[in-house]
Amino acid sequence: MIKKNAKDLDNNFRFEISKKIGAKSLLNCIQCGVCSSGCTVTEYVDMQPHRVVASCLLGLKDEVLSSQAIWTCSLCHRCTERCPKGVDYSFILALLRNLAVKEGNIPKEYSDTIRTISKNGFVIPYTGGMKITIDRRRDKMGLPKIITPNLDEINFIIKETGLGDLIKEDNKKEVKK
Amino acid sequence: MEYALYLGCTIPLRFPHFEYAFREVANILDIQFKEMKGSSCCPDPVATQSLNIDTWLTLAARNLAIAEKMGLDVMTICSGCFETLKTTHVLLKENNEAFDRVNLVLTKIGYEYKGTSKVTHFTELFSQEAMLEKIKNVILRPLDDLNVAAHYGCHLIRPSKIMQFDDPERPESIDTILKVLGANTIKFASKLECCGYCARLNEDIGFKLVEEKMSELNKLELEVDAMVAVCPACVSQYDRKEKLLSRKTGKELDIPILFLPELMAIAFGIEIDKLGLKNRSVKPMKLIEKLKT
Known part of the structure; x- marks a missing residue:
């Protein structure tokens, strides 16, 4: 069990989260546990949903951001759906991942995805041999041609919103979860 | 429109x-x-x-x-x-x-x-009253000999304050469409369970969820001819993992997973061979045979 002194708690952590878009509801939690009882992945996490929320409210920032729980979510949204106090847990979880990412904790699978989007505009590679195969298959079915988005625009958005570092080829920051 | x-x-x-x-x-x-x-x-x-x-x-x-x-x-x-x-x-x-x-x-x-x-x-458009009427009128091959399970998936209906479609705990839209096509829709306990595709960092989760749902459908007294979903991630998740699980555990998990428009196309008389159903990991051969008779 983690023992912490009151002075070691990050009292501002709850507000760091709740001031963000869609996350004000964090402060409503009454620790009833409905989220954890309906959670699809509840047996796979090191900290159940209601504990994650409690830890945010208590200011256990490091424990939350280094937990495996924030990455183990199937996005089923049952927690958010059933919460009697309107806590939007699944969205708050995404925010917590954003904060963990800022501290350099990035699953390789996710950074690979944004790089694929950066290079193709799509989440699936659509260049070279892949493009030829896909186009041929679509032609055979009589489906319209794929029009690739302007990649300069896509990459401008990725950079302006703060993920520019991740799409650099030499990035070694991410760790495999 | x-x-x-x-x-x-x-x-x-x-x-x-x-x-x-x-x-x-x-x-x-x-x-x-x-x-x-x-x-x-x-x-x-x-x-x-x-x-x-x-x-x-x-x-x-x-x-x-x-x-x-x-x-x-x-x-x-x-x-x-x-x-x-x-x-x-x-x-x-x-x-x-x-x-x-x-x-x-x-x-x-x-x-x-x-x-x-x-x-x-x-799914939202197809389940509207007027559209259901239209669907009724274009059916050439009613599916009244089929038992079909509906998989709603998560993002279609939850969180309801955002998605604002159907009932998040008791959805009916897909079943309604299936019934209009003539199919017998199935009630089962794990109907609303997630496919686990989005829990990508731990594949065990997906395997467990797929095994639970498909085992339940396999154990039912009536034979399930297909399960339909309205999301490509759900379809591929069940299809691929059913095959992998059968290989791994020896259990026969062989219920074909269809994308709802595929089943609609069949009911509307589109030639089955044009739909590429044989590309699935779990080949719907039994279903195709049944549909051709």
Whole structure:
């Protein structure tokens, strides 16, 4: 069990989260546990949903951001759906991942995805041999041609919103979860 | 009835036969589309949202801005795209600060997001009263000899304050469509369970969820001819993992998974061989045989 002194708690952590878009509801939690009882992945996490929320409210920032729980979510949204106090847990979880990412904790699978989007505009590679195969298959079915988005625009958005570092080829920051 | 058709990436690039089935069905039902030229990945609600919510919202708003310029509402054919685009639409409507932040980036590349185009999923359109009537009138091959299980998946209906479609705990839309096609729909305990596709960092979760649902369907007294889903991630998750699980455990998990428009296309008399059903990991040979008789 983690023992912490009151002075070691990050009292501002709850507000760091709740001031963000869609996350004000964090402060409503009454620790009833409905989220954890309906959670699809509840047996796979090191900290159940209601504990994650409690830890945010208590200011256990490091424990939350280094937990495996924030990455183990199937996005089923049952927690958010059933919460009697309107806590939007699944969205708050995404925010917590954003904060963990800022501290350099990035699953390789996710950074690979944004790089694929950066290079193709799509989440699936659509260049070279892949493009030829896909186009041929679509032609055979009589489906319209794929029009690739302007990649300069896509990459401008990725950079302006703060993920520019991740799409650099030499990035070694991410760790495999 | 005209929409801006948002294809996303998974269907057009990986499962074009789903797109084919959808276009055939929409065409028969007189639904008109304009293609959304230059749209990108929605972007995906798992990785992109996890990395940076602003990146997620801004890329999504760019896609929505393309539809706004066309003056049309957006039709999505994947539940992941539906979630991303609809969440963006709802969140940016409620949050002025985020709305401005998104537009600050978009104006620099010549776009403006206004929030004027609504976002829908084909399940929403097909389950409307008037459309069900239309569907009834174009059925050439009623499915009354089939037992079909509906898989709703998560993002189509939850969180309901965002998705605002069907009942999040007792959804009926897919079953209603199936019944109109003539099929016998199945009640089962794990009906609303998640497919686990989005829990990508731990594959055990997906295997467990797929095994639970498919084992339940296999144990039922009546024989299940197919399960239908309305999201390419759900279809591929069950299809692929059913096959892998059968190999691993020796259990026979062989219920074919269909994309709803495929089953609609069959009922509308589209030639089965054109639908590419044989591309599935779990080949629906029994179902095809049954349908050809």
